[in-house]
Structure formats: structure tokens, C-alpha cells
Amino acid sequence: MNPVARETEHAVPILGLCAGVLLCGCGDAAHTYVSLDNHYPASKTSLVVYQGWWQAVPFSTPILPGGSSGPQPTVAASDNTAYVVLAPGWDPKGNAGPTSVIVMQSKTGFAVRLNDTLQIPVDDEHFAGNCLTGSHLTQQQADFITHLVFPVTFEAIRYDAATCTAKPIGDAAP
Numbered sequence: 001m002n003p004v005a006r007e008t009e010h011a012v013p014i015l016g017l018c019a020g021v022l023l024c025g026c027g028d029a030a031h032t033y034v035s036l037d038n039h040y041p042a043s044k045t046s047l048v049v050y051q052g053w054w055q056a057v058p059f060s061t062p063i064l065p066g067g068s069s070g071p072q073p074t075v076a077a078s079d080n081t082a083y084v085v086l087a088p089g090w091d092p093k094g095n096a097g098p099t100s101v102i103v104m105q106s107k108t109g110f111a112v113r114l115n116d117t118l119q120i121p122v123d124d125e126h127f128a129g130n131c132l133t134g135s136h137l138t139q140q141q142a143d144f145i146t147h148l149v150f151p152v153t154f155e156a157i158r159y160d161a162a163t164c165t166a167k168p169i170g171d172a173a174p
Helices: 003-024 137-150
Strands: 032-037 047-054 057-059 077-078 082-088 102-104 110-112 117-124 157-160 165-168
Touching: 032 047, 032 110, 047 117, 102 137, 110 117, 117 157, 137 157
Parallel strands: 032 117
Antiparallel strands: 047 057, 047 082, 077 110, 082 102, 157 165
16 A cells, blocks of 8 residues: 555545534533623712733723623633723713723632632622722732733823822823
């Protein structure tokens, strides 16, 4: 038997096996989701969730107080920290971006089981870093969040964790 025929002979069963594996899993797809729920009340300086991140799921649509992101597809996961950027008093319906932001991280991790939905409550009970209520992150925590979790949002902005203020990098103190 020539070498080409021998390789083809072995390839056919392998291709059939691969196709079988792909077809078997199609009807049993898992439905695992995560959502962010903004538990802050509506007020004059409402805290809008500007952005969020959990495990490998970005939340880029703003969430008004009392609102939810809606379920986003994810995979089952053990405890993972969640991160959010709040925009105090910002109106997402306007043309301008937020003029101030607050960077926060969850106090504990959140987990989700296969075929379940994780709802992450965004509030001062579950998140740290809201200077308006006396909760602060360390500068190291804030730098991690601004440089690694939300790098595009903070690419030209320096965030000060002690005051929850953001300044353009040219104006920020070293």
C-alpha cells in the first residue's frame, strides 16, 4: 500500500470521530449567565454603572440605578472578583461622557454553576471603593483596575483612590 493511501485510511476514522463529537454536544449546550444589578437608588447624584467586568465578561452598556445588565453568557466558574466603574450623576442619554468616576471592586468573589444565572449586586454592601460613603481602595488596587481591567477607559487618566477623582495624566500628580 502506498504511503498516501495509508494516511488517508487512518484519517477517515479520525474525521468521523471528530464530526461525531461535534454533533453530540449541539443539543446539550449549557445556558450559564451573569448579570450586573445596580442596587443604588435614583437620586440627584445617581450612581450609574458605567462599565463592569466579571471573570471574562465585560459589561459595556451603562446600567441606571435599579436596572440590570440583563444576562450575559458565561461559563461555570468558582469565585471571581467583580469590578465596576460608577459615574455619579451622569446621564447616559446625553452626548457627553461622565465627568467623574468611581472605581470599585467586589469585597468577595462571585461564583456561578453550570446552567445557572449569577446576579451580581452592585452596591456598597458588596463592593469597596465608594469614597462617597467612606469606602476606599488602596492605590495599588485602583491601579490594577484602571490599568488592567479597564485600560482603554483609563489610558489617559490617572485615578486617585484616596479621593475617587480622575485627572488627565498630564494634570495628575506623580
